[in-house]
Amino acid sequence: MATANVRDVAALAGVSVGTVSNVLNQSKPVAPETAKRVQAAIDKLGFVRNDAARQLRVGQSRTVGIMVLDVSNPFFTDIARGVEDTLTDFNRSLILGNTGESAARELTYLDLFEEQRVAGLLITPVGDVLARLERLRERGSPVVLVDRHENARSFSSVSVDDYRGGQIAAEHLLDTGRTSLAFVGGTRAIVQVAQRAGGAQDAARERDARPVRVLELDSMRAEAGRLGVEQLLALPKAQRPDAVFAANDLIALGALQALTHAGVRVPDDIALIGYDDISFAANAAIPISSIRQPAWEMGRTATELLMAEIEKPGTTDYRHVVFQPELIVRESTAGP
Amino acid sequence: MATANVRDVAALAGVSVGTVSNVLNQSKPVAPETAKRVQAAIDKLGFVRNDAARQLRVGQSRTVGIMVLDVSNPFFTDIARGVEDTLTDFNRSLILGNTGESAARELTYLDLFEEQRVAGLLITPVGDVLARLERLRERGSPVVLVDRHENARSFSSVSVDDYRGGQIAAEHLLDTGRTSLAFVGGTRAIVQVAQRAGGAQDAARERDARPVRVLELDSMRAEAGRLGVEQLLALPKAQRPDAVFAANDLIALGALQALTHAGVRVPDDIALIGYDDISFAANAAIPISSIRQPAWEMGRTATELLMAEIEKPGTTDYRHVVFQPELIVRESTAGP
DNA sequence: GTTCGTCGTTATAACGTTTCACCAGCCTGT
DNA sequence: ACAGGCTGGTGAAACGTTATAACGACGAAC
Numbered sequence: 054m055a056t057a058n059v060r061d062v063a064a065l066a067g068v069s070v071g072t073v074s075n076v077l078n079q080s081k082p083v084a085p086e087t088a089k090r091v092q093a094a095i096d097k098l099g100f101v102r103n104d105a106a107r108q109l110r111v112g113q114s115r116t117v118g119i120m121v122l123d124v125s126n127p128f129f130t131d132i133a134r135g136v137e138d139t140l141t142d143f144n145r146s147l148i149l150g151n152t153g154e155s156a157a158r159e160l161t162y163l164d165l166f167e168e169q170r171v172a173g174l175l176i177t178p179v180g181d182v183l184a185r186l187e188r189l190r191e192r193g194s195p196v197v198l199v200d201r202h203e204n205a206r207s208f209s210s211v212s213v214d215d216y217r218g219g220q221i222a223a224e225h226l227l228d229t230g231r232t233s234l235a236f237v238g239g240t241r242a243i244v245q246v247a248q249r250a251g252g253a254q255d256a257a258r259e260r261d262a263r264p265v266r267v268l269e270l271d272s273m274r275a276e277a278g279r280l281g282v283e284q285l286l287a288l289p290k291a292q293r294p295d296a297v298f299a300a301n302d303l304i305a306l307g308a309l310q311a312l313t314h315a316g317v318r319v320p321d322d323i324a325l326i327g328y329d330d331i332s333f334a335a336n337a338a339i340p341i342s343s344i345r346q347p348a349w350e351m352g353r354t355a356t357e358l359l360m361a362e363i364e365k366p367g368t369t370d371y372r373h374v375v376f377q378p379e380l381i382v383r384e385s386t387a388g389p
Numbered sequence: 390m391a392t393a394n395v396r397d398v399a400a401l402a403g404v405s406v407g408t409v410s411n412v413l414n415q416s417k418p419v420a421p422e423t424a425k426r427v428q429a430a431i432d433k434l435g436f437v438r439n440d441a442a443r444q445l446r447v448g449q450s451r452t453v454g455i456m457v458l459d460v461s462n463p464f465f466t467d468i469a470r471g472v473e474d475t476l477t478d479f480n481r482s483l484i485l486g487n488t489g490e491s492a493a494r495e496l497t498y499l500d501l502f503e504e505q506r507v508a509g510l511l512i513t514p515v516g517d518v519l520a521r522l523e524r525l526r527e528r529g530s531p532v533v534l535v536d537r538h539e540n541a542r543s544f545s546s547v548s549v550d551d552y553r554g555g556q557i558a559a560e561h562l563l564d565t566g567r568t569s570l571a572f573v574g575g576t577r578a579i580v581q582v583a584q585r586a587g588g589a590q591d592a593a594r595e596r597d598a599r600p601v602r603v604l605e606l607d608s609m610r611a612e613a614g615r616l617g618v619e620q621l622l623a624l625p626k627a628q629r630p631d632a633v634f635a636a637n638d639l640i641a642l643g644a645l646q647a648l649t650h651a652g653v654r655v656p657d658d659i660a661l662i663g664y665d666d667i668s669f670a671a672n673a674a675i676p677i678s679s680i681r682q683p684a685w686e687m688g689r690t691a692t693e694l695l696m697a698e699i700e701k702p703g704t705t706d707y708r709h710v711v712f713q714p715e716l717i718v719r720e721s722t723a724g725p
Numbered sequence: 726g727t728t729c730g731t732c733g734t735t736a737t738a739a740c741g742t743t744t745c746a747c748c749a750g751c752c753t754g755t
Numbered sequence: 756a757c758a759g760g761c762t763g764g765t766g767a768a769a770c771g772t773t774a775t776a777a778c779g780a781c782g783a784a785c
Contacts, residue, residue, distance in 0.1 A: 056528050058740090058741055058742085059741065059742065059743095060741080068764080068765090069764070069765045069766065070741090070742085070743090070765090070766085071743085071744085071745095071764075071765060071766070071767095072763085072764060072765080074742070074743055074744085075743095075763095075764090077742095077743095078743080080743080080744085081762095081763080081764090082762070082763070083763070083764080084762080084763060084764085087763080087764085099524070101500075101503045101504055101528075102504050102741090102742080103445070103504070103506065103740085103741055103742070104504040104505050104506070104742095105441045105442075105444035105445040105450070105505075105506065105740085105741080105742090106441075106445050106740070106741035106742040106743085106770090107741080107742050107743070108441035108742085108770095109439070109441040109442050109445050109740090109741085109742070109743095109769095109770050109771065109772085110741080110742045110743045110744080110769075110770050111742080111743070111744095111770085112770070114441070116484075124460075124466050124469070124470065125463060125466055125467070125470075125668070127461060130460050130461055130466065131461070133460070134460065134461075134487070137487060141497070146484075146486075146498075146501050147484075147485075148452075148482075148483075148484045148485070149483075149484075149485045150482075151470070151473060161477070162482075164437075165482050167437045168437055168438050168439070168440040169440050169441075170439065170440070170441065188435070192392050192437075193392075275668070275671075275672040303672075306669070306672050306673075307672055309674050310672055310673065310674050310676065313674040313675065332461070332611070333642070333669050335611075336611040336639075336642050336643055336646055337642070337646065337673070337674060338645050338646050338649040338673060338674035338675065339649065339674065340646070394770095394771055394772085395771065395772065395773095396771080404734075404735085405734065405735045405736070406735090406736090406771090406772085406773090407734070407735060407736075407737095407773085407774085407775095408733085408734060408735080410772070410773055410774085411733090411734090411773095413772095413773095414773080416773080416774085417732095417733080417734090418732070418733075419733070419734085420732085420733060420734090423733080423734085438771090438772080439770085439771050439772070440772095441770085441771080441772090442740090442770070442771035442772035442773085443771080443772050443773070444740095444772090445740050445741065445742085445770090445771080445772070445773095446739075446740055446771080446772045446773045446774080447740085447772085447773070447774095448740075
């Protein structure tokens, strides 16, 4: 049973295909009486528009692509949810690609998105793909960068002030009476990590506190937190910090585990703060303080920037929205 | 700058469009010499196939749809990763929809997928959509059910033996010396929950242990765990259980938090076991024992079943793969 | 020396929409 | 009465691909 097409609908309703299309897209006014007839025919035949044909004609898809670094990190899925929610407001849909931090996968997805002529693309680039993104834009798919703005003034972007986030975290720890801070995070090669660490270090310096000890690890996942804490606990007592600032919440969770395992009390012996404010931080055995990044709102704003470019192509007025991080205080940083 | 199409490529390479298509799809042999010329033209023009046109002609898309219940639950994203990984082996791509347990969203996505003529669909249905799925299949998009097999013998499916999972959990708790079990979970209306609870109850009965106290809550998230534990701790001491079996790991995490907050030691005073074995269970302050569901493998198998139907349409030989759950022992259920 | 196959290639017909230029009425104001 | 403007509708062209029937050239087989 070949599925019904507009022609069948038109025939049954006794109108032309053009009219059916007008009913479908409300592109031109159509008499309520005929509209009703057409609708009846559609229902009767179970007609469903063939999107490929539509797309071919129109030259562009109604779906937007998003490429995230790691779907198993709730921070990114929260962003994606913001995007998805916003997109449904615009009556468009989302196709999600997970790069898993792999430049190869990223290229594969770019190929796919280009073949699909996606209406637009949201991306946190991992490889060196700026040229590729320019091409995509030239061909009618605008691009907005998420959480990466360095050297990319030629694209709109949303990001968070990571330096400020680092400051806030360190200030909070110092405010609550801690004196010796450690930063546990992934490699400084990641801009975000470097910024957060830098903010914390400067804050400590400004308060004439002891310098922040920075532990660089090569992962942004829980094991990094475990490893980091083990290193800290191996230090001579005098050098042991009384507060740990984790580069993200996954690391903080790992840190909490290692501390608990070692019998170190949180927050009594050591305070702990994370970054991102994922739900698992709030739901940890000891609720973990965190620097909240407005993930959902970032997704929404990125989508709005993108839609603006989609609906008014050719603009070169690229906007860069920088969100401010927010301190969320929980039990893990209660005063000593 | 209109993007190049096959005609442009053909012109530049001095061949016909048919030949270009053959080069693109290797559908017919083409002389290596000409193939090289065509490839050169493609590269020079930066030609990228328009997938909409291809799809229109061929009648079917190269992408597969998946609808998951809750992207913020790692169990489902793990399944999705299994699907994605497998699909790239088949050189196809994935479009992911998040229903968030909402029947309305589910319908929206079904419309979308139908318009897109997706090659196939993986779904954990939330609403009553079996008829809709039949129609999708009739129109050329096979459907495989994930983690839902009840009353749906007319679709292939993958699922896990939840009853057995419940048994295993309860037996493990009893084996390690616990005598009074409580089950904390979402509503029994969810088949999985009812099965897991049933398995646990039967296991206790078989061992002549005290009957399992079942706490039904209306959520499958962390707050349910907190609430459940609060209810348990409010009981007179004699009735207080010495082991908690949570319907999933999110609930277990909430439970661990409530227990910690109340100063109840895990596992010394109360043992705790979850379900799904998400990474956050392993990374909790007290590593939480869990019943592992092979999420990635489920995704892979579901995809393979789907691909089989896609590549050989018209078969009515529906298969039902049932995975066995596996006990993962961690600190939270060490003997008292 | 004709016939038959095979290989590589070509031209052309779909696929199902949307858009666009046109048209038939019909009302309205002068 | 007639130009002009709405309103609701028509029909055909175009979007870029793949599939298919047909074809020329060249050997092999008889």
